[in-house]
Amino acid sequence: MVALKAEFQRELIIYRRYLFSSISDLALTILMFMGIFWGSNSISKGIIGRSLSALIIGFTLWTTIQSTVSMLGSNTMNNAKSGILQQLYLMPISSERLFFNRSMVNITISFGQSIIVCLALMLFTGQWINFTIMVIWPTIFSLVTLFGLGYLIISLVLRFKRIGSFLAICQYLYLGILLTQFEKADLLVKNMANFLPLVPMVSWMRLIISGSAYNFKYYLSFSVFNSIIWLLIGLFVFEKVNKIVKKQGSLSFY
Amino acid sequence: MLLKVRNLSKSFQNGTKAIEDLSFNIPAGKITTFLGFNGAGKTTSLKIILNLLLPDEGKIYFENKLLKNDFTPLLKQTGVVLESTRNMFYALTPMENFIYWGAQRGLNKKVARKNGLELLEKFGLLSKKDTVIFELSRGMQQIIAICCALISRPEFLILDEPTLGLDIEAVETVEQILKTLASEGVAILLTTHELAFAQRIADQILLIKKGQLIYSGSKADCLDKFNQEKFITVQFSRVLSNEQQALLESIAKIISINNTTYQLILSNRKDLSHLLGFLTQFKLIDLKTKNKGLKEVVDFYMKGKNEDGSIKSRVSA
Numbered sequence: 001m002v003a004l005k006a007e008f009q010r011e012l013i014i015y016r017r018y019l020f021s022s023i024s025d026l027a028l029t030i031l032m033f034m035g036i037f038w039g040s041n042s043i044s045k046g047i048i049g050r051s052l053s054a055l056i057i058g059f060t061l062w063t064t065i066q067s068t069v070s071m072l073g074s075n076t077m078n079n080a081k082s083g084i085l086q087q088l089y090l091m092p093i094s095s096e097r098l099f100f101n102r103s104m105v106n107i108t109i110s111f112g113q114s115i116i117v118c119l120a121l122m123l124f125t126g127q128w129i130n131f132t133i134m135v136i137w138p139t140i141f142s143l144v145t146l147f148g149l150g151y152l153i154i155s156l157v158l159r160f161k162r163i164g165s166f167l168a169i170c171q172y173l174y175l176g177i178l179l180t181q182f183e184k185a186d187l188l189v190k191n192m193a194n195f196l197p198l199v200p201m202v203s204w205m206r207l208i209i210s211g212s213a214y215n216f217k218y219y220l221s222f223s224v225f226n227s228i229i230w231l232l233i234g235l236f237v238f239e240k241v242n243k244i245v246k247k248q249g250s251l252s253f254y
Numbered sequence: 255m256l257l258k259v260r261n262l263s264k265s266f267q268n269g270t271k272a273i274e275d276l277s278f279n280i281p282a283g284k285i286t287t288f289l290g291f292n293g294a295g296k297t298t299s300l301k302i303i304l305n306l307l308l309p310d311e312g313k314i315y316f317e318n319k320l321l322k323n324d325f326t327p328l329l330k331q332t333g334v335v336l337e338s339t340r341n342m343f344y345a346l347t348p349m350e351n352f353i354y355w356g357a358q359r360g361l362n363k364k365v366a367r368k369n370g371l372e373l374l375e376k377f378g379l380l381s382k383k384d385t386v387i388f389e390l391s392r393g394m395q396q397i398i399a400i401c402c403a404l405i406s407r408p409e410f411l412i413l414d415e416p417t418l419g420l421d422i423e424a425v426e427t428v429e430q431i432l433k434t435l436a437s438e439g440v441a442i443l444l445t446t447h448e449l450a451f452a453q454r455i456a457d458q459i460l461l462i463k464k465g466q467l468i469y470s471g472s473k474a475d476c477l478d479k480f481n482q483e484k485f486i487t488v489q490f491s492r493v494l495s496n497e498q499q500a501l502l503e504s505i506a507k508i509i510s511i512n513n514t515t516y517q518l519i520l521s522n523r524k525d526l527s528h529l530l531g532f533l534t535q536f537k538l539i540d541l542k543t544k545n546k547g548l549k550e551v552v553d554f555y556m557k558g559k560n561e562d563g564s565i566k567s568r569v570s571a
Binding site for chain 2: 002003005006007009010013014017018082083084086087088089090091092093098243246247248249251252
């Protein structure tokens with residue numbers, strides 16, 4: 001717990017110390033959405049407005065994932081480059097625990113940022129989304145999947161070191177996944193898509209917010225399955241990569 | 255013994271044998287210096303001890319307990335400063351680093367602050383506690399890195415090239431810090447290329463060449479062995495006669511440097527008073543004695559060089 005608290009404090013100190021950069025990042029995210037919103041509106045003459053809530057939810061989730069996973073990846077890359085990663089591996093806490101703490105901090109901070117982004121988007125678009133308490137379920141399962149994705153990205157950094165371009169590709173893949181409304185697709189496509197990270201939770205969230213009817217058991221079971229499977233995949237790959245890296249002694253290579 | 259390393263071997267995928275059958279001990283309260291050329295296997299050995307690298311074979315015992323998959327007992331009691339890497343967050347201040355790294359070792363904020371302040375005071379950097387690491391000099395950064403490694407008051411400190419890139423003053427400070435820590439009972443294992451620094455600081459030396467340990471023992475014993483022969487350079491006020499030279503040669507081996515200067519090599523130190531008695535009958539301009547240091551030891555073992563710089567035909571321990 002002390003280690004987790006210290007990780008939080010470190011991140012907050014950096015945010016405070018580089019406040020201008022932190023605010024600019026938020027402003028850029030909001031501007032990006034507004035660009036998509038105004039651009040789409042002028043081309044499709046308001047068609048997008050009908051699914052604006054879905055767009056806001058999708059975009060907010062995308063910023064959460066983007067800042068969690070990409071930030072985790074780029075932070076780990078920077079730590080590998082500077083040598084901090086080796087020093088972190090010399091701490092008596094396990095590497096799984098270490099990266100769990102880091103993911104936890106990243107997810108919490110990203111979540112906080114996303115709430116600000118979401119509020120700003122609702123303010124600028126005038127589309128106020130009615131969040132109900134039920135949203136908490138898909139949110140929790142999404143966070144579990146994010147931990148799994150975090151371990152996967154860290155594993156890629158540890159194994160391949162320079163994955164900056166891959167992280168950029170991932171951002172667009174998430175965007176595609178999150179903005180596609182799989183809940184409206186054919187049953188086969190919908191079922192298949194539920195295996196993709198976060199899809200059942202995002203669909204469930206959109207259905208809750210739009211007030212549409214949905215099968216609770218269906219989304220709950222797929223969300224549980226999706227979160228557990230991606231967490232296990234993440235941990236399994238991380239364990240394997242850790243062994244390879246220690247065998248090759250490539251932890252400090254960059 | 256705090257740490258025992260037994261029969262450690264490691265080869266890399268490309269077939270390079272990094273270290274072979276390495277065995278040594280690290281005692282508490284002593285400074286052990288790992289000496290060897292680049293690529294000799296010093297850092298590889300350290301990384302294996304620290305579980306950053308898996309060995310092909312070998313065992314590591316910490317406080318007489320065999321470490322298998324779980325290196326927590328060793329890591330809990332070991333502070334490490336690695337070479338050419340950032341061992342701390344440069345965007346944070348020393349105090350923020352102490353709190354962070356202390357927490358990773360299970361210390362709460364209060365204890366980490368207290369320990370950190372004590373360390374800064376001890377090493378004369380208290381005024382820098384709130385300065386971002388980026389703004390400190392290279393020497394100060396290295397001292398703060400050592401402080402970070404010491405934040406949980408470990409029993410064992412590992413330093414990879416701690417004086418690399420430091421100026422003379424900073425090297426002296428690091429030297430003092432390490433000597434103080436050793437006197438307080440901390441076991442220190444360090445690697446260095448600076449033989450003068452090693453000569454001053456080491457209690458024990460480990461000489462490694464191409465992955466093989468070629469000497470392991472106390473520095474005093476090692477130098478004693480090398481200084482069995484005494485080298486004395488004498489400058490006489492005039493040229494010695496053949497008779498005088500012959501008499502001198504009956505006590506020591508002599509090498510003429512110029513007409514009036516000779517290098518005398520005593521194979522047994524017991525003959526020293528005999529020689530000095532003989533020299534009293536001459537008027538001397540100068541007399542110098544020279545002890546062999548770690549440089550000569552390393553030259554002998556690593557390069558196979560004799561005192562006069564000639565290459566030894568065979569290197570033996």
